[in-house]
Amino acid sequence: MKMKDIDDALALLLDKLEAWGRHLVLMLPNIFVALIILVLTFIIARFIRGWIDKLTARFSHSKALNNLISTILYIAMVMVGFFFALQMLNLDKVVVSLLAGVGIIGLALGFAFQDIAANFISGVIIAIQRPFGVGDMIETNDYFGTIERITLRTIDVRQVTGELVRLPNKMVFENPTTNFSINGVRRIDLDVGISYGEDLERVQRVVIDALQEVKNRVKTRDIEVMYHEFGDSSINFKARFWITYSRQVDYVSAKSDAIIRIKKTFDANDILIPFPIRTLDFGIKGGEKLNEQLQSLNLSIKNGQQLRGSDNS
Template structure:
């Protein structure tokens, strides 16, 4: 093949490409306009989603993620339309098939990460607890320090940080102690069988009713609940305003000290377990007989 033939081949190819480009120019302009239109639409949708989610959750990470995902989805739809206008349907089909295969593979490979991610989004939207709330979940107790898209970070009363997967929190029961701002303290105690039960009840109720830390909107509750080995046992309950764990510990400690002092001042005994040793069991010898024999 000589130089002239090569030149003619190249110029022929270029002319063909130029002719095809000129013929496709209207479609190319239309495709670009579609991409620009979907880009503007993505920005509008992103702003609308931001305004809507800001009313549902304060988690900026979740809001930003939702905005980005929807914006990319809208731009992807615009790109597929543009490719279709350019008669690149085969490319669109290949892209969709490839995206499906990749998505399926990633779903199997990162199913735990995906589960924690989805659980984090749902926890942020439903908002069963917030930063600073005191919760207990799966035997773990502490203050919520942060909720991200993978973990719920809890600080224990001892100061340690625990990273709990969001899926574990979402799928299992948990208790939010600060949701209502109030908490009940239950104290178990007992009085001796020789004491006046009515008097013991009145003194206990009056004593705990005068505590400064008690929530005065709710009455003190007192119930005898069993005949114990060495005492008649009861439960006494009262409510406090609860925002942090020291509120609970402090009120409980003050109640125990006040109840003990009130019973001491009124000669009411809180008995401790008593064990009687009987050496005169049937089939054996009495202790006094053994001692007399050894003299």
């Protein structure tokens, strides 16, 4: 009985193999066509990818974005060719199952990696808009420095103190960002105070003359000296001028040079920069002299000491 069961199983297996063999022979033309479709798909996709790389390079200088676009189109064309090949093999149900699986997997990954996706999308938008580039001096999220690298996920900022900060694109995209390098120039506002006894118009002329040869100054723009307040011990003004700007050292050195020039000019023209004045209140009554108050205070101290001595005796 057992031998008969084994023989039946073997016979069934041989029939199955024979049927698969006949089906394979019948499918050989379709398999050959499917292979041709796949080969042509890869060749055409590679050719189109190279053409897209050249085309996008004309409109975008972001290598990461250009590579992303060409890679997405390349994968899309390969997938289309792959689905056509499966249809030639009468595997339509497999195609539907694959599409459904891809949709479910994509949805799950979207929820699991939503922060990464947000950074990625922000990086794509930044690459398209190009609000800044490598080498620009920016300030964002309380960080100030030079951009060293821009990817589709992060932006590397080298702070002026040397630290490297890697900022997610989402943070930069959603928060205010100041680009100091975009125009190539920057204005310096220098606060200065002078004595109340000075001739204000004369001071204006002296300061403007002193700042003519400041380092990196843009000479096509006028120097402005504007008074803006009466201070506690001085009349305060702002000296404003423009400089060429590519690095933070340009700004710092020009500001330092301006301070040196103004101080030397004030010394040469006997213009006083007053020290802050503070008035100390000793509780002096109106009409009484300070020395009288001090004498009264000393007398009170002596009387107090004498009373303590008599109590002790």
